[in-house]
Amino acid sequence: MSGQTAVVIGGGIAGLATAALLAREGYGVTLLEQNAAVGGRAGSWEHDGFRFDTGPSWYLMPEVFDHFFRLMGTSTAEQLDLVTLDPGYRVFSEDGRPPLDILADGAANRAVFEREERGAGAALDRYLAGAAETYRLAVDRFLYSTFADLRPLLAGDLVRRLPRLARLLLEPLDRYAAGFVRDVRLRQVLGYPAVFLGTSPDRAPSMYHLMSHLDLDDGVRYPLGGFAALIDRIAALAADAGARLQTGARVVAIRTTDSSPRPRASGVDYRDASGALHSIDADVVVSGADLHHTETVLLPEALRTHPEKTWERRDPGPGVVLAMLGVRGRLPQLTHHNLFFTTDWKANFETIYGPDPGIPDPASLYVCMPSETDPDVAPEGHENLFVLIPVPADVSLGAGGMNGAGDRAIERAADAAIAQISAWAGIPDLADRIVVRRTVGPEDFATEFNAWSGGALGPAHTLRQSAFFRPGNASKKVDGLLYAGCSTIPGIGLPMCLISAELVLKRLRGDGGAGPLPEPLPAPQAERVP
Known part of the structure; x- marks a missing residue:
């Protein structure tokens, strides 16, 4: 001891x-x-x-x-009391196509891809085989290493994989995914994990395609409470x-x-x-x-x-505008996790990370509705919505507040996101049904968590x-x-x-x-x- x-x-x-x-x-x-x-x-x-x-x-x-x-x-x-989500998440597209559900079963997701694009099921199978191998390599060789001693990196099995690793490190994720599927929405499903990593698919190394093993094969869970x-x-x-x-x-x-x-x-x-x-x-x-x-x-x-x-x-990653919304009535159009993808991702991410950063409109959004799974997070007959809008990590965008009292840029981003969800998901009266509203902006992250540049996730x-x-x-x-x-x-x-x-x-x-x-x-x- x-x-x-x-x-x-x-x-x-x-x-x-x-x-x-x-x-x-x-x-x-x-x-x-x-x-x-x-x-x-x-x-x-x-x-x-x-x-x-x-x-x-x-x-x-x-x-x-x-x-x-x-x-x-x-x-x-x-x-913990874990629940497996099925669907794991739902994808809404700017082009108005019907929503795409990503399911809890890997074989079912291959069928989902095949329905969207001929040959995409087999392509996903190859993509996920590589993702699983890379994930296993990351867990066994990198994630639990302090790198104080680099000798484990010279192990024979790792040295043999160096050419593949070099490609995965140097090729961006969006280009790698494009080598497997053509459909824009399917490529976005393969590329969106980059956002969880604080970057964009064109800036993340394709090594991070390993993340697709987690949601497309391994499934998404939720702890009750x-x-x-x-x-x-x-x-x-x-x-x-x-x-x-x-x-x-x-x-x-x-x-x-x-x-x-x-x-x-x-x-x-x-x-x-x-x-x-x-x-x-x-x-x-x-x-x-x-x-x-x-x-x-x-x-x-x-x-x-x-x-x-x-x-x-260094790159601080994105900031976010958060909107926590209590909504009267049910929202069957949504599931627990929902992703809203703009068609022109490059322009969307350029607005966030480019030389003249600003808040995208429309934006690629994430919407969580845990009341779909957990009845204790909202009063009976109501839904709980957590809306995340990626924005630049910039404290000058301001802070949020209650019932529209946050700084102007933050509240405008929240208003735009609510209107976008309403239009894309077919919920015309969404804004009128909001009974609780709180927003959070980059300045809040800097104040409450000492976050560098007001970043939401980390570098x-x-x-x-x-x-x-x-x-x-x-x-x-x-x-x-x-x-x-x-x-x-x-x-x-x-x-x-x-x-x-x-x-x-x-x-x-x-x-x-x-x-x-x-x-x-x-x-x-x-x-x-x-």
């Missing part, structure tokens, strides 16, 4: 999982979260009988969750393992002591909800906060591994910001300072954040292996049976 102490900054899923794993390892852990509740971007908001997940809403890579829970001596089945239930369970596991979780505690500085050859993290200073200043000593400091904020605000300039000038060359998964090119999880200037979360390896998304927590423990153990840790972690000494 460790017997050492650790402070974890930030109570998002990465911080909570890190606190849980370190407490299980025997560290005395204190987690400090600046907001009134844990969860970070994976938060929850309730109003007038509606409950909204305010962030992630897709449950993919179930084996990552399974592994984390087994590390903690439990199981997904014990912690929403993603707030997932956060609650991880927080409970951390507390049960002995971690102290403190909210309303805003860290203002990481403290260090002089040592050789580098300074060493010795704790943090934080302000409580009343503004009073406190200090906590620790042997290890782990920041699950935004890496830009950690490096440029919490550390003095001389101790920054990633000073401000390095961020000028984009472009080639220069993927795998070992992504910022590592340990400071190069301060010993005992580590990082977790979407800003560091392995990247964006709830599964990646869970893995990032495990990488902190691997780094502290000096474990340079490429694979996940053995299950379960030994129980804390007090829990062991003599």
